[in-house]
Amino acid sequence: MGTKWTDRQKQVIESRNKNLLVSAAAGSGKTAVLVERIIQMILDEKDKTDVDRLLVVTFTKAAAAQMREKISAAIQEKSEENPENEHLQKQMTYIHNSHIMTIDSFCLSVIREHFNEIDVDPGFRVADEGELNLIKTDVIGEMLEERYEEGKEEFLEFVETYAPKSDDSNIEDLILKLYGFSISHPWPGEWLEACRKSYLGSEEDVWEAPWMEHLKEYVDTILGDYRKIILNAIAICDSPDGPGAYREALSCDLEMLEEIVGSSDFDERVTLLNNPSFKRLPGQRGETFSLEKKEEVQNLRKKVKEGLKKLGSEYYFQSREDMLEDIRISSGPTRVLIDLADEFLRRYGEAKRDKNVVDFSDIEHMALEILTVRDENGNPLPSRTGQEISDTFREIFIDEYQDSNLLQEVILNSVSRESRGEPNTFMVGDVKQSIYKFRMAKPELFVKKYEEYPTDAGSLYQRINLDKNFRSRDNVLKGINFIFRQIMSKNLGDIDYDEENELHTGAEYKPVPTGQTDNTEILFVETKDEKKELEAKVIADRIRELTDPMHGHKIVDKETGEFRTACFRDIVILYRSPKGMADIAEKVLMSEGIPCYVETGEGYFDALEVRTVLDILSIIDNPIQDIPLAAILHSPIGGFSSEDLARIRLAKRSGSLYEGITGYSIEGEDEGLRKRLGVFLGKLREYRQKSVYLSIYEILSFVLMDTGYELYVRAMPAGERRKANLDMLREKAAAFEKTSYTGVFNFIRYIEKLRKYKENDMGEAGVAGENDDTVRIMSIHKSKGLEFPIVILGGTGKKFNVRDSSASIVMHSELGIGVDSIDLEQRIKTPTIIKRGIALKTKLENLSEELRVLYVAMTRAREKLIIAGQSDSLETSVKKWMGERQSVRTALSLGTLTDASSFMDWIGFSMARNAAFSGILAGLSYDPGISRQLLETDAGFDVKMFRAEDIVYEKVKKTVLQEGREKNLLYWDTTYIFDQKLRREIRDRMEYTYPFKGNGIIHTKMSVSEIKKVSQQMDEETTFRYDREWEIQEENVPLFISEKEKLSPVGRGSAYHRVLELLDFSLLPERVVIREAIQALAAMGKISREEADAVNPDDITGLLASDLGSRLARAYRDKKLFREKQYVMGISAEEINPAFDPEETIVVQGVIDAYMEEDRLVVVDYKTDRIDSMDELRQRYGVQLDFYKKALEQITGKEVKEKILYSFHLGKGEVIR
Secondary structure, eight states, rough: OOHHHHHHHHHHHHSSSEEEEEOOTTTHHHHHHHHHHHHHHHHHHHSSSGGGGGGEESSSSSHHHHHHHHHHHHHHHHHHHHHTTTHHHHHHHHHGGGGEEHHHHHHHHHHHHHGTTTEEEEEOOOOOOOHHHHHHHHHHHHHHHHHHHHOOOOHHHHHHOOOOOSSSHHHHHHHHHHHHHTSSSSHHHHHHHHHHHHTSHHHHHHHHHHHHHHHHHHHHHHHHHHHHHHHHHHHHHTTOOOOOOGGGHHHHHHHHHHHHHHHHOHHHHHHHSSSSOOOOOOOOTOOOHHHHHHHHHHHHHHHHHHHHHHHHHHHHHHHHHHHHHHHHHHHHHHHHHHHHHHHHHHHHOOOHHHHHHEEEEHHHHHHHHHHEEEEEEEEEEOOOOHHHHHHHEEEEEEEEEEGGGGHHHHHHHHTSGGGGGGOOOEEEEEEGGGGOOOTTOOOHOOOOOHHOOOOOOSEEEEEEEEOESSSSOOHHHHHHHHHHHHHHSSTTTSSSOOOTSOEEEEEOOOOOOTTTOOEEEEEEEESSSSSSHHHHHHHHHHHHHHOOOTTTOEEOTTTOOOOEEEEGGEEEEESOTTTHHHHHHHHHHHTOOEEEEEEEEOOOOTSSHHHHHHHHHHHHHHSHHHHHHHHHSSSSOOOOOHHHHHHHHHHHSSOOHHHHHHHHHHHHHHHHHHHHHHHHOOOOOOOOHHHHOOOOHHHHHHHHHTTHHHHHHHHHHHHHHHHHHHHHHHHHHHHHEEEEEEOOHHHHHHHHHHHSGGGGOOSOOOOOOTTTTTTTEEEEEHHHHOEEEEEOOOOTTTTOOOHHHHHEEETTTTTTTEEEEEEEETTTEEEEEEHHHHHHHHHHHHHHHHHHHHHHHHEEEEEEEEEEEEEEEEHHHHHGGGGGGOOOOOOOOHHHHOOOOOOHHHHHHHHSGGGGGHHHHHHHTOOSSOOOOOOOOOOOOEEEEEEHHHHHHHHHHHHHHHHOHHHHHHHHHOOOOHHHHHHHHHHHHHTOSSSOOGGGGGEEEHHHHHHHHHHHHHHOOOOOOOOOOOOOOOOOOOOOTTSSOOOOOOHHHHHHHHHHHHTTTSSOOOHHHHHHHHHHHHHHHHSSSHHHSSSSSHHHHHHSSHHHHHHHHHHHHHTEEEEEEEEEEEEEEGTOOOOOOOTEEEEEEEEOOOEEEEESSSEEEEOOOOOOOOHEEEEEEHHHHHHHHHHHHHHOOEEEEEEEEEEETEEEEEEEE
């Protein structure tokens, strides 16, 4: 059965020959609709097309691959249904050459085919981000050096005014930021020139500039909100028992507000806003009125008074003349910055051309140059090539259109047929999910078409809304709608969240089981200390409840369609910015026994194993760097303790650390430390020598192999992820090899630049599978396009980032640059009106983006949405949130929304107008005052409050209850008889005598050493019961008190066996050679430093120099020596001792130290026991060797001809008969 499409989906699929904008809400099935539209265009008998005549532009390469796969699968399915259809058969071939790609890939294909039309070498290479950042740094460095040498006063003044740091990092950041804004425009140089002219224009140009229009529009909107507040106050005065005497003063307030709104003169507004004429409120003697209403009116009026004062101080704080003077003063430094960005644009382009590389911006601008020409007014038109390409495409599809920018818009318009009156562009997206402003996305492009395109099907420009959500439960959608109806509007969010744009239920779910709710949960956490930990603890407790096997939350299984208890993998925790949040959540969840996995776009370069490898590369390049050298010495690669480093520094208190270790390796007092430093320095010299002729990839791989560090990290917790991180570092090294830079020094610079620009820190390598039963923790941006049964949105109390709008210099892609006017002599800083206007616009756009991020987060949930946030004081927060509860309007005022500092504020403002919030008010004993207006809704909410003391109390309570249960068991009355019959049965069982009593000292599974001890006990006729041996540890003594930590005899024996397992038996049997080999094993982390110190090189030398050593070396060279061979075999208990039950089977496990193949097999066992003769050793271990012989013969099927015991204490070996 085919997919059942809604009427609007059918309309999208079937409409043809027009520009079509599809506003597709979250979960509306836009991808499925897009694919079906393409398939129907291919199958249309009346007007069929080929798949390679469609241009499908996606936002990412992954999306392009998925789209191609889905279209290919759909064509394959239709082809199988219609095997005789030749047209479909052709499409299976054409799909491989289809134009389903990102905008960058499309532009690149245009350049490759038409490179002759522009000044570009066809052999150009697309540089990677690391190389480009190096080129940028080099170009800016050269530029600034030249400027300093010139010493022009205006440049030096600019530096002192806006970049007063000891280095040039501020200047570099400003140049790159301005450059970044410029290249998002089709013609960057022209945009920079427009920015320059904004400070050179006439007075009239200033007051009619776009930033001033935005400022006036905002102020008028806020004044309109204040007017509504006064009208509401008047309504309260006119109500029964209202303070009627206040009405006259409020009416005057209303007239004053209307006067301000009606004023078009700037100076007049300055006067009115900074000197408002509020009449004094009269007394109420002799009148009967409500004190609550009186107080409410006073509070409303106070809010308007404070608001007007704020508008005056922020936007109308100077006269027109003074503001123009400030603009004039700031114009010089501003032009310097613009000149620097313009020069960088030119010189950076030249540097790339010299290296014959391009970046993605170049690709788009070169494609624009090929595809467009400009008319006399500067408007772009399709070039001849653009027109030819447009003829090849029947239709252009743009996915995620809300994330397009102006440059991409002009490019795609140039290959459409719109300029010839045949619009043929299909655009699909959702402006409510535009969350890539930091990549210069322009949601305004979508909004403009949304407002201009009619819904009329007969129009050549049509809009269709897909508002049905096929993802989430009805109650989840109702909760989202309740909040966003109040906080998203044209003023903030770029679109009115009305009935046309809210989410409508399309999914069909079974009703939730009895006793369960799908209400949206709001968890408010109040704590001043340990903020993130306690919020994470609340989340962890809720996850425990949701996944409880008996009483957990039931969700619908996607495969079976039946209810099942939620698992960890059904849950995701989302954060706006995971940095500093996700790692704490991970730690808390893991401590609570909840498996979790962090998927972030950050943290890769901070991973321990990556930092360690980068540190060793740093000292290979230049060892005179104390921090990376100390890190490596202290790491498993170096193996030096803090004590060692302290000794080195005490021996040489001045100079670099490298000088210190070099000196100590020659003259140090501690012989062991001196020798280890010698080995370390020798290795470092070797790596430095190899780095001269090996590539970065090769030296990196060699160091990882030679030190054994890669094997070490795999043995650490999360070893697979750490190994994957090192693999990623290798990939970066391979990418570096393709750049125009070489050498370890430049590779380190390359990595530093990748690290600086956070968007290139992709996060640690992912190793968790989709079906792993773990809670996922990720950023909201990473979750876009995904869905989860249960979504927990955490960290909603975190403050918004306002740096873009509060810096000394603010920038905007449309409005240009705004700066502070700084008087260096008087040390006075004043924001110019241009800066205030641009900062305001930037703030509103940033808040709009935050709204959309919140929308994306909440719409990921299928069946359950939980929102958690922290506040230092819930009482203070609630007082703030209750401010607009009296409003009769659904949408909150712009002033209220812009006063929000976090997601939690927006949610709090909304929930304060919901009946579910009453529990919070009661919990805080908060008096809401007069009867407030609650919004009607059938959305279900559960709002809960958690205070730090309550969370701690619950934890203590659980601990006390557990301890109580343990005490009850401890003091249980064992003399009381509850059941006489049961008592007799227990007694009979307790007094039962087992016929094979001796079996009590053996186990179903035993090691050879255990069997040896049992055999000795039986031979000596001992009667005590055998228990497994427990190694008794001596009392731990801190290293700074003890002289030296020593291994136990068992540990010493293990150290010898480990060395013999790893040692190269072909080495010369000389003490110095063996000693260096043992130290090398420790340096590589294959044995510990204590183990290396415990093994006497003379003992190993003696073994290798013996006849047995010669035989072992020969077998090693012939690859016939096998070491540490594990085995498991089954034997009858009778074989251990005839007194045991012959029917009892014992599983024996053990490890054979070594065996070698000659004509037959030879078993070798090494012993470190301190004994007086070989006879004593033979008595101890004869049984053990018998089992080795039997096991080896069973495993290999070959005969064992000799069993040899070798004593290191006696320095000789002997064949055991």
